[in-house]
Amino acid sequence: MKHSVFTTLLEEEGGGALAFNTRTSALAELDAAARKALLEGSERTADGAVLEELYQAGFLVADDADEEADLAARFLADMNRTDFLSLCIAPTMACNLRCVYCYEEHEPVRMSAEVEAAILRFIERRHARYNFSTLEVLWYGGEPMIEFCLVKRLSERMISWCAEHGVAYRARITTNATLVDDAAAAELSRLDVKEAMTIDGLDGTHDARRVRTDGSGSFEATRRGVRALSRAGIGVGVNCNLDWANEQGYRAVRDELARTEGCAVYASHLRNYGGWCPGCGEGTPTPRACTAATAEPGRAAADASCDLMTRDAYASELFKLYAEKNPSSESLVETLTPRRFFCHGKMASYFVVDPEGNVCRCDGFMRDPAHVLFNVLDDDYELDWPETRTLYERNGRCR
DSSP states (O other): OEEOTTEEEEEOTTSOEEEEETTTTEEEEEOHHHHHHHHHOTTTOOOHHHHHHHHHHTSEEOTTOOHHHHHHHHHHHHHTOOSEEEEEEOSBSOOSBOOTTOOOOOOOOBOOHHHHHHHHHHHHHHHHHHOOSEEEEEEOSSOGGGGHHHHHHHHHHHHHHHHHHTOEEEEEEEOOOTTOOHHHHHHHHHTTEEEEEEOOSSTHHHHHHSBBTTSOBOHHHHHHHHHHHHHTTOOEEEEEEEOTTTHHHHHHHHHHHHHHTOOEEEEEEOOOGGGOSTTSOTTSOOOTTOOOOOSSTTOOOGGGTOOOOOHHHHHHHHHHHHHTTOOOHHHHHHHHSOOSOSOGGGSTTEEEEOTTOEEESOGGGTTOGGGOOEETTSSSOOSOOOOOOOHHHHHOTTO
16 A cells, blocks of 8 residues: 555654545544554554554555546546536626626626526426436626516526426525615525625725725625525625735624624635736736726726735635634534535536526636627527636636
8 A cells, every 4th residue: 555645744743643635535633653654554564453544544545546547537527417507697797886806897788588588498408418406506797686586587487497307406696785685685585595795894995895886885785785684594605805905804804794694704815817907917916006997987996905915825814714713623624625626617517698698618708709608599509518618727817
């Protein structure tokens, strides 16, 4: 047997070590003897019981094991799964905010009844071909709540179709929550739609980055939406786009929303995704002097509110935030385990549908003719699309 290439050791005093395997998600505290068994394998260690435990956990593998090839095969199999269908649907590209880091053009394009019907036909055709067991829907935009009547109507039709065909249905919506009141929250609860939204800080910090079309802030309206959703019993996931400009205030918004609304707030890396900052290199931090202001009415200058982190700096800050919570071993394992997919666009059963029915793999390229696979309104289109190059692979904007 040999040491797994996916095992990481953190040496401890006394000769022991903390071991983690990123392939199997096994976490173990090893004494000096077990650490020696791991490093030396069966040829130099007589304790068969220890070796067997290390082997079963994936810390040791067979001498002829090609772990990287095996993992690549697993990745390819997962990527080409057809037992589910995942649709990201944008009912409109319009939005009532002009966030400084948004890459979209906010065109007043809205989905027609013909496109709605064509989406249902696409679902039916995929099911006839693959007999998938789960339909996943992400409502996106633009701001999907602008077209909430459409969201409700198409949701009801998809839920009904799934019930008739024995297909599980799951739905989420990415919204700024400013248009969510108690009535809307009750409807979302009825449709079993989970919520995801963004709050970038308390009051002024959020308002400097997520502004309305007239230049005013959106914090209070967003918070009212969160409260309406909480009253409706909807689990809300709140995202905070983290950079140096709001890093100090992240803890405050995390703790405040947990205390007052019972919400969990998660940090994500604010990047130059989609090239919203024309003066910023891809994968490099943004200098404060760099502005992403445009001539678009209501668009705020990014130099006053954003200051991007490098990937290494973000990882370091995220670990500090995580360590402050004194995590359990189960939570540590979940955090350390790599995600199978960085990008949904690499999955064979994931499609993005824009308001005009154009289908692509990546929300970053919605309405870009060069990335359209087909249109659901077409009389005939392919149901099978091989892996297509995503935004990540093409130009690194989402790294």
